[in-house]
Amino acid sequence: MALCISESCKVEGFLSKPGLGNGRNLGDRQYFFVNGRPVDMPKIGKLVNELYRSANSKQYPIAILNFTVPTKAYDVNVTPDKRKIFFSEETSLLQALREGLQQIYSPDNASYAVNEFMQPSVKEDRFEVCSSHKKSPMVTKPSSLNDAIPQEEHYTECKIGSISRDKNHTDRNNQSISQNEHKDKHATTDSKNASESDDDDVEEGLIHENDGGLMGQEFTLRAHKTLKGDKSGRQPASTHSALHNQATLVSRSIESGGSSNKYSSDSSRHVQSTLNNFVSVSKRKRDDIITALSEVPVLRNHAPQCKLKNSNAETNDLITTRSYLHLDQINETSKLSEIDNLQQLNPDSVYHKSVNLPSVKDDTTDREPNTKPHQENKTDIADTASVTPSSNDLIHTTEHVLVSDPPIRSSPVRLDSPKSSGQKIFSNMQFSFQDLKIRRDKRLSLMQSSKYRYGKANGKSHYTAATLELSQPEIEQQKERVLAAAATELERLFKKEDFSRMKVIGQFNLGFIIGKLDQDLFIVDQHAADEKYNFECLSQSTILNQQPLLRPIRLELSPEEEIVASIHMDIIRKNGFALEEDPIAPPGCRYKLKSVPYSKNTMFGIEDVKALISTLSDGDGHGECSIIGSYKQDSSDSLCPPRVRAMLASRACRSSIMIGDALGRNEMQKILDHLAELKSPWNCPHGRPTMRHLVDLSKIHKRSELKMEM
């Protein structure tokens, strides 16, 4: 929510958050009002778009702004349809708005979404995997998996950042499918891209599998794919990137006899799940919810979270599992279900986490966890309905998948070692049940992730897209509370100075630095970080030499551009071009280019100076003298032709630490410290993000405490 106050005028309303995926590909859905009257304000629109481009260069923001201006200061009577307005203080209004927006979109902070930690508790007897699905305004047909125990894990893949809307891939391993009671839609890889998804799709694929090898076990595989389309019927359709979460739960119930062969089969399944970074960016807007403009890139954290539920196979044996279900789901068998985090849809939260409701698994009886998200009409929150009457296990594992350019394959997060066999391990977090209770009001979709398998130490990271489940119809008041709680859980506001505070834990895969800050683990791309540092150093220190031309070249410019050039002659000169004016010549051919800059091997020519002049004239069109483009904010403040920037970027890239270089602790710390000094350390000059949140250690500790209790 934008609220800026400038003298007696106030602006309030909604603006898209910074960060990719939060905008729209078209400039529609920008509405401006003056004292409640809808008006067309092209200048304001241009200003907003320009500033938004610094935060998200590929998309347009959604903007709904109401200007509260005293009635004496504007004239409505301009056109018969009253849509055009003249202001008496237009420039100051624009200036104040620009300052306000700049603060909001400033690159000083970045907020990161917190990953859910997935805990692999391994119980050899049973694993429950819950698939998560996301709900938001989607309707999911609850599938009651009566007899299935989720078996496979599906990972949704989402590309971060570069992908604007949701793009989710679900890999699904389909194994034998026994019964599907509901209509499962198997989501094949789909990326829902930018196309404005107006429909919410929620797909739940349930795959039931019967594992023949195991006796009496059934596996239900639940793959959920939820795509969230943007939705608000009304107004601004906030773009939602579809969240995709998908987690498949594999739950297995094993007879107490415990067959370890299960693991092997599991592993094969797991093999398929790749670690995909999954980023779901969802932006939801609600009328009554104000979107907070957070700072620039919002990174998703992912904390793989895995809740394994072990439930006893035998019905009589179910004591060990306790189910924490939504209030209404309580089954007689004690199944432990926990709902893990919750993510909520905050107005500012960009990510949806899906929480899985664990599917119930039962060897003989099929109990399925049902997560039935209700479809929510306009809000982005979905309710989860409860589940099957019989025991429902809710297992939540949230997976987040972060994608950086190369998907991170390792799972740094497997923290828990599998419990010793023979025990029923419940990694269910009790505390989260309380959280759950607190969050009952939140309606969110849950997404569930899979769990780890014991013994599979391969770098599979499970990422859960955390989705939050929603409890049943909630009380409105609590919702906000819950949303706020979820927000803090989900995002971490990260300031540049924090980089110097971060402590290096180690290097990962010869490509990433794992750092610890307070209670969070972050993963930093060593090449991107170093490249950004080198880039900023170079852009400040590179001196372009001037090469005088033997024969000055006459520039053909439009009269308007000539005037612009004469106004901004100093900037042109600073960039290395020298223009000589020929007053006798007719307008349009007045300037001659006398010298051009060059740097090492790169020469600049006429096109560059023309590009420079045209950018200057664009800036003047707004009435502003400085142009702030997205790239500029990363580099030094001076205006320069795009080729210069590209040249600096490639120089920086080539001279930086590469992926594959082994680094010592000192070197890694130096990289992090360098990041703290940069103007905008969040992305490398080519656009790759430098850092992502990995896991929140406090959750792990909580979990392990819980475990101790058991």
Add this chain to the structure above:
Amino acid sequence: MSIESQIIKPIAKGIVHRICSGQVILDLSSAVKELVENSLDAAATSIEIALKDFGEEWFQVIDNGCGISPNSFKVLALKHHTSKLSEFHDLQSLTTFGFRGEALSSLCALGDLTIETRTVNEPVATHLTFNHSGVLVAEKKTARQIGTTVTVKKLFSCLPVRSKEFKRNIQ
């Protein structure tokens, strides 16, 4: 063609009316916007918009605002008549959405306008029919809650180009 036939003379009032009306009401959305703004100025808490054939056949805006009092019936759809502005400098301190006094009169010129209204002081509502120049031609009593219903039939029927445009973009 001789010069004499090109003397400058005033345009007939009816024609002026139709020309200017076309400027005020550009398309269906501006017509509906004007009526909704009128409802908002009447402090309505519930506004309903009904369209038949996407507005081509008729459209209605129904509200539960304060209604129109009988002594305004005759002048309701006349050009430049409004209750929302009395002096020019009132423009500086406008609190209502409407102030020009042109919307209803323009709608009359461009389509068939009928209004049903009832204020809190009246026991029954009145149904008003207007002709194309904004003159009230019929008035009869009818039943209604407090508020106003404005119905416009066959918008743009006399302007062929605009009507085609309207039909084309109707969805």
